[in-house]
Amino acid sequence: MAGTHSLDALIQALRRLPGVGMKSAQRMAFHLLQHDREGARLLVRALADAADHVQHCERCHTFTENTICDTCLDERRDASKLCVVETPADQSALERTAAYKGLYFVLMGKLSPLDGIGPKDIGLQKLFERATDGVVQEVILATNFTAEGEATAHVIGEALKSRGLQVTRLARGVPAGSELEYVDLGTIAHALADRR
Amino acid sequence: MAGTHSLDALIQALRRLPGVGMKSAQRMAFHLLQHDREGARLLVRALADAADHVQHCERCHTFTENTICDTCLDERRDASKLCVVETPADQSALERTAAYKGLYFVLMGKLSPLDGIGPKDIGLQKLFERATDGVVQEVILATNFTAEGEATAHVIGEALKSRGLQVTRLARGVPAGSELEYVDLGTIAHALADRR
Numbered sequence: 001m002a003g004t005h006s007l008d009a010l011i012q013a014l015r016r017l018p019g020v021g022m023k024s025a026q027r028m029a030f031h032l033l034q035h036d037r038e039g040a041r042l043l044v045r046a047l048a049d050a051a052d053h054v055q056h057c058e059r060c061h062t063f064t065e066n067t068i069c070d071t072c073l074d075e076r077r078d079a080s081k082l083c084v085v086e087t088p089a090d091q092s093a094l095e096r097t098a099a100y101k102g103l104y105f106v107l108m109g110k111l112s113p114l115d116g117i118g119p120k121d122i123g124l125q126k127l128f129e130r131a132t133d134g135v136v137q138e139v140i141l142a143t144n145f146t147a148e149g150e151a152t153a154h155v156i157g158e159a160l161k162s163r164g165l166q167v168t169r170l171a172r173g174v175p176a177g178s179e180l181e182y183v184d185l186g187t188i189a190h191a192l193a194d195r196r
Numbered sequence: 197m198a199g200t201h202s203l204d205a206l207i208q209a210l211r212r213l214p215g216v217g218m219k220s221a222q223r224m225a226f227h228l229l230q231h232d233r234e235g236a237r238l239l240v241r242a243l244a245d246a247a248d249h250v251q252h253c254e255r256c257h258t259f260t261e262n263t264i265c266d267t268c269l270d271e272r273r274d275a276s277k278l279c280v281v282e283t284p285a286d287q288s289a290l291e292r293t294a295a296y297k298g299l300y301f302v303l304m305g306k307l308s309p310l311d312g313i314g315p316k317d318i319g320l321q322k323l324f325e326r327a328t329d330g331v332v333q334e335v336i337l338a339t340n341f342t343a344e345g346e347a348t349a350h351v352i353g354e355a356l357k358s359r360g361l362q363v364t365r366l367a368r369g370v371p372a373g374s375e376l377e378y379v380d381l382g383t384i385a386h387a388l389a390d391r392r
Binding site: 004005006007009010012013014016017018019024026027028029030031032033034036037039040041042043044045046047048049050051053054063064065069087088089092108109 | 200201202203205206208209210212213214215220222223224225226227228229230232233235236237238239240241242243244245246247249250259260261265283284285288304305
């Protein structure tokens with residue numbers, strides 16, 4: 001911004017955040033230093049704290065401060081159901097629906113051969129071990145409905161079916177509250193095929 | 197994201213950044229914790245460092261780690277010219293042109309009555325003292341060409357002219373490399389009026 005070493009360092013550090021370019025980083029640094037020093041200190045503490053304490057749950061891979069996360073430890077949950085999601089944010093979205101009471105496995109990514117992300121990187125072996133613990137009856141594939149998410153679901157689905165598990169996928173269809181006129185054709189075609 | 201305390205705290209802290217909503221904050225937190233712990237630690241150090249050391253230059257108000265910034269201390273600069281800008285980023289843009297060798301005064305904001313930002317908040321009294329030090333001959337107003345930037349320039353200009361200083365404003369006109377067909381009419385009108 002003005003050739004100040006610690007300011008330049010801050011702008012460079014902010015640029016490592018996803019979706020933050022030079023202009024945004026400058027604006028963020030300016031905002032924090034000029035208008036929100038308290039916010040800067042808060043972010044320092046929160047970042048240091050999270051970087052030190054947040055790890056992966058040994059059972060489901062999601063972020064947790066403990067060895068096993070609260071969800072996996074919750075005995076009221078239905079351990080016969082295992083829902084596979086890409087990220088903790090996806091898990092959080094499912095939790096907010098309050099429509100699912102089973103357990104989760106969080107891939108922390110998706111298969112993406114073009115980016116060099118293969119089965120090992122998203123812990124598929126660990127998922128297969130987790131899913132064949134003898135308690136899990138049904139695996140619900142809730143990866144995103146993107147090309148990569150679908151491919152990931154396909155690979156996992158085939159592998160788990162061959163191990164004798166019941167595998168289901170979130171239903172594709174018309175989103176609640178939408179008008180058909182504005183829904184893309186692929187979605188309508190799927191909704192038609194999966195009609196009930 | 198998943199009900200983890202330090203993760204939630206991190207997401208809330210990231211949301212204080214300008215232009216960052218819930219989704220972006222989640223994505224940033226996920227990215228830092230899953231893919232870039234080193235980036236997280238770097239940001240912690242840079243933020244703590246900047247928050248501790250960056251202050252305002254006593255002469256021009258820009259960000260600096262010292263009492264007086266390097267630009268103000270640089271004796272090769274033309275002290276008879278004082279350029280008034282809104283932010284350190286604007287100052288930086290002017291510096292990159294290498295077309296200006298005078299000094300600066302950084303308002304660290306702009307007059308914005310609707311947001312309750314008055315003359316005191318952007319240090320106009322200090323600017324008036326700075327500009328009437330007997331050395332400054334010309335004040336160049338380089339606030340943005342927005343409604344608020346123009347109003348700020350007008351207020352400063354009137355006040356300084358009444359103190360007997362020469363006051364100029366950056367030229368308005370057609371940006372370099374642009375085709376007239378695509379330039380907005382106000383800009384063309386200004387370019388016409390200021391033709392040379």
